[in-house]
Amino acid sequence: MTRTTIRSISLILASVLALFLFSCAKTEDAPASTGGNVEWTPITDTEKAPETSPATEGESVPESVPESVPESVPESADSSPSAPAANADAPLPEGDVAPLALMYHLVLDEPYSALEDLFVRPSELRGHIEALLEKGYTFIFADEYGSYDRKTVIMSFDDGYVDNYTEVFPIIKEFNVKITVFMISNYVGCPEYMTEDMLKEMAASGLVSIQSHTATHPDLTTRSEEALRTEFETSNAAIESITGRKVRALCYPAGAYNELVTTVAANYYDFAYTTESKTSTAGYPLLSLPRLRIHRGFSKEDFLAVIP
Ligand SMILES: [Zn+2]
Numbered sequence: 243m244t245r246t247t248i249r250s251i252s253l254i255l256a257s258v259l260a261l262f263l264f265s266c267a268k269t270e271d272a273p274a275s276t277g278g279n280v281e282w283t284p285i286t287d288t289e290k291a292p293e294t295s296p297a298t299e300g301e302s303v304p305e306s307v308p309e310s311v312p313e314s315v316p317e318s319a320d321s322s323p324s325a326p327a328a329n330a331d332a333p334l335p336e337g338d339v340a341p342l343a344l345m346y347h348l349v350l351d352e353p354y355s356a357l358e359d360l361f362v363r364p365s366e367l368r369g370h371i372e373a374l375l376e377k378g379y380t381f382i383f384a385d386e387y388g389s390y391d392r393k394t395v396i397m398s399f400d401d402g403y404v405d406n407y408t409e410v411f412p413i414i415k416e417f418n419v420k421i422t423v424f425m426i427s428n429y430v431g432c433p434e435y436m437t438e439d440m441l442k443e444m445a446a447s448g449l450v451s452i453q454s455h456t457a458t459h460p461d462l463t464t465r466s467e468e469a470l471r472t473e474f475e476t477s478n479a480a481i482e483s484i485t486g487r488k489v490r491a492l493c494y495p496a497g498a499y500n501e502l503v504t505t506v507a508a509n510y511y512d513f514a515y516t517t518e519s520k521t522s523t524a525g526y527p528l529l530s531l532p533r534l535r536i537h538r539g540f541s542k543e544d545f546l547a548v549i550p
Pocket residue numbers: 285286287400401455459495496
């Protein structure tokens with residue numbers, strides 16, 4: 243090889259590396275995982291009150307009925323809404339129950355950051371699933387929100403950490419229950435986050451729905467309308483190209499939203515989830531649905547004591 247060839251190859255390699263590093267670079271809201279000496283910290287979706295009162299429902303109320311339940315979903319894990327999706331202004335029909343939504347992040351025995359609270363132990367997750375099954379809950383996806391004639395639960399995992407594949411996926415397959423992953427689309431394949439192949443496999447199983455947690459995990463309340471559109475469009479397109487399924491649900495980074503955010507989000511999503519911690523979503527607008535925050539150390543007994 244000539245020197246010029248070697249120089250050209252080096253340049254190409256350097257460019258590819260730069261592109262990779264750039265694409266995995268975190269924004270100011272998302273501490274970087276690192277190759278360097280900086281200790282990595284998972285993104286925190288700390289609770290944050292909305293800047294304005296939650297937006298009222300408008301044209302964004304979906305007609306209901308999930309578009310497609312994956313064909314491969316085993317019958318026991320399947321579930322269909324019994325009525326149109328809940329509307330904040332209209333109480334649920336008598337006998338119907340609003341879903342319980344749960345918020346998880348990481349599931350690992352050994353926390354690798356100071357934010358230990360976010361690391362639920364695999365044994366604890368098993369206990370939670372057992373508790374939910376014992377209480378008669380049916381597991382539904384975040385985009386299957388609606389009023390049901392039985393107890394339903396939306397078990398969701400934020401950010402898209404790799405343990406969702408290595409730890410959570412085997413457990414939910416064992417119990418045959420459904421979960422939703424709110425993926426930060428620009429972090430697919432980045433260190434500590436799931437790869438495209440992992441997401442494909444999970445989505446294809448019929449037990450995992452991949453929904454949006456935006457493209458770059460910014461504080462949406464500081465963004466312009468155009469920037470919000472870009473976040474939602476980029477994220478949806480990336481996830482849909484991986485799973486082959488339409489993205490219909492959003493999870494606000496750090497639970498932060500305001501009226502502009504919900505107004506723009508209504509053009510892209512039927513449902514949006516916050517970090518407000520509640521044991522029921524009853525009475526909440528479809529674009530600001532609360533989720534019970536699950537902590538490390540939360541046992542099956544604790545869980546049984548808290549959930550309805
Ligand atoms: Zn997050």
